[in-house]
Amino acid sequence: xxxxxxxxxxxxxxxxxxxxxxxxxxxxxxxxxxxxxxxxxxxxxxxxxxxxxxxxxxxxxxxxxxxxxxxxxxxxxxxxxxxxxxxxxxxxxxxxxxxxxxxxxxxxxxxxxxxxxxxxxxxxxxxxxxxxxxxxxxxxxxxxxxxxxxxxxxxxxxxxxxxxxxxxxxxxxxxxxxxxxxxxxxxxxxxxxxxxxxxxxxxxxxxxxxxxxxxxxxxxxxxxxxxxxxxxxxxxxxxxxxxxxxxxxxxxxxxxxxxxxxxxxxxxxxxxxxxxxxxxxxxxxxxxxxxxxxxxxxxxxxxxxxxxxxxxxxxxxxxxxxxxxxxxxxxxxxxxxxxxxxxxxxxxxxxxxxxx
Numbered sequence: 001x002x003x004x005x006x007x008x009x010x011x012x013x014x015x016x017x018x019x020x021x022x023x024x025x026x027x028x029x030x031x032x033x034x035x036x037x038x039x040x041x042x043x044x045x046x047x048x049x050x051x052x053x054x055x056x057x058x059x060x061x062x063x064x065x066x067x068x069x070x071x072x073x074x075x076x077x078x079x080x081x082x083x084x085x086x087x088x089x090x091x092x093x094x095x096x097x098x099x100x101x102x103x104x105x106x107x108x109x110x111x112x113x114x115x116x117x118x119x120x121x122x123x124x125x126x127x128x129x130x131x132x133x134x135x136x137x138x139x140x141x142x143x144x145x146x147x148x149x150x151x152x153x154x155x156x157x158x159x160x161x162x163x164x165x166x167x168x169x170x171x172x173x174x175x176x177x178x179x180x181x182x183x184x185x186x187x188x189x190x191x192x193x194x195x196x197x198x199x200x201x202x203x204x205x206x207x208x209x210x211x212x213x214x215x216x217x218x219x220x221x222x223x224x225x226x227x228x229x230x231x232x233x234x235x236x237x238x239x240x241x242x243x244x245x246x247x248x249x250x251x252x253x254x255x256x257x258x259x260x261x262x263x264x265x266x267x268x269x270x271x272x273x274x275x276x277x278x279x280x281x282x283x284x285x286x287x288x289x290x291x292x293x294x295x296x297x298x299x300x301x302x303x304x305x306x307x308x309x310x311x312x313x314x315x316x317x318x319x320x321x322x323x324x325x326x327x328x329x330x331x332x333x334x335x336x337x338x339x340x341x342x343x344x345x346x347x348x349x350x351x352x353x354x355x356x
Contacts, residue, residue: 001073004029006063006091008039010275011104012078014131015147017044019170029091036042036060039137048131048299050171059300059301063090064253071096074163076125077103077113081287084109092121093310104147106190107290110183114152117261123160124179125149125237126186128238130272142272146172150179176236184228184235185242190291191309192221193269198276199334201317201326205270207264210328212335214254216308217262218244219338220253220292225307227299242336247289280319280326288316311337 005016007030019026030036037060045054058175059234066072075091077084084105092101099290102119102125103109110124130142149164151157155178167173176182196216200207225242228235235242245261246253280284299306311334318324 001072001162002096003027003074003076003166004066004072004091004094004140005076005078006087007079008035008044008060008136009078010082010131010133010139011127011129011131012076013044013137014046014141015171016058017046017055018050018138019167019241020044020052020055020058022169024170026059027066028058028173029063029066030060031062033062033065035066035136036062042137044137044139046131046139046141047072050141063087063094066094069094071099073099074166075099075101077105079100079105080285081105081107081109081290082285085112088113088116091143091179092117095121100163102149102163105290106194106287107187108183108294109290111154111180119151119153120282122152123163124152124183126183128186128268130269132273132278136310143268144172146174148174148179148182148183150205151174152179154178154180156298171278176217178236181234183235184233185238185294187291188221188224188228188235188242188293189239189269191224191295191312192217193265194221194274194276194294195288195312195316196331196334197274198280199319199326199330200328201277202328203271203273205266207314207328207331208266208270210331212328212331214262215338216331216334218252218254218258220308220312223306224292224295226250227304227306228301228310229297231302231303239268275317277326286316286320288313292316308334308338 004027008028016026039058039060043056072094073096084103100123101121103113104125104127114122127147129145132140134140160175164173173221197204198255240261244252245257251300276286296306296310
């Protein structure tokens with residue numbers, strides 16, 4: 001299966017390095033000709049969880065340079081979410097007649113591309129791999145995660161089986177017959193673990209140890225779960241059961257069982273530096289509109305408010321714009337907002353009072 005990986009940041013680069021090192025023929029698409037030349041010159045290497053792997057030479061070029069090349073049977077779309085939506089139409093033209101586009105971004109990207117191109121082109125993907133790009137071509141894998149793929153219409157197909165076989169030997173790839181539910185299982189954690197860590201400038205293990213951190217985590221997760229259930233989604237188990245202990249249909253309740261449930265999440269994500277925090281540090285646009293922002297918009301669409309997720313998205317945008325900085329004060333602001341929440345609240349513009 002002739003395979004192109006579009007995007008060689010932390011996730012795409014880690015996947016590509018392990019796949020090529022395992023003998024899987026992979027082509028790489030980069031943003032610029034300079035990036036492609038650098039990768040061809042230096043090769044790629046990854047260390048950390050899963051062991052070390054390196055490749056001395058790679059096939060790398062800009063996306064545009066592949067327009068006149070042979071078509072691809074599989075394109076793994078590993079760019080940032082907003083870039084994925086922009087480049088997907090061009091990449092679709094690089095596919096063979098029966099080729100597949102496999103987006104692996106957080107949030108709703110697979111669904112948006114499925115709605116645009118249909119089930120003949122798109123297979124959904126998501127990742128629970130934690131990785132950082134030390135420098136271009138050099139990556140550190142932070143956990144032993146995997147790619148999860150599946151048909152957005154549900155079920156297991158021969159196409160999914162062929163993709164599993166094509167990527168076998170690199171990173172672990174699993175299939176699910178219930179991909180949409182799996183997306184929400186990951187989205188619930190992205191909304192809470194990833195974004196809260198980013199706005200606080202801390203790992204989950206650090207922020208969850210504070211009363212404000214626990215309060216914001218619980219309320220963010222609960223709010224997102226309420227929206228999912230109201231929209232008719234039943235998230236499937238990923239790291240933990242998606243419904244927390246003590247769930248009464250609207251809220252979870254603190255206690256020994258809840259603490260044990262949170263601890264299972266910490267084991268996997270507790271020491272990972274949030275990718276969104278890395279975006280802040282590199283002054284890159286984040287994916288919050290596809291995560292907390294998506295939850296807030298979906299809530300509005302079905303007639304439910306999601307003020308905390310809306311406020312978190314607003315906080316992220318203010319950090320992106322340089323108006324405020326990440327830090328524990330952001331948790332305190334959001335926690336005060338949690339305390340003032342009511343069923344009648346609708347919107348988010350006055351949910352949080354920010355301090356410089």
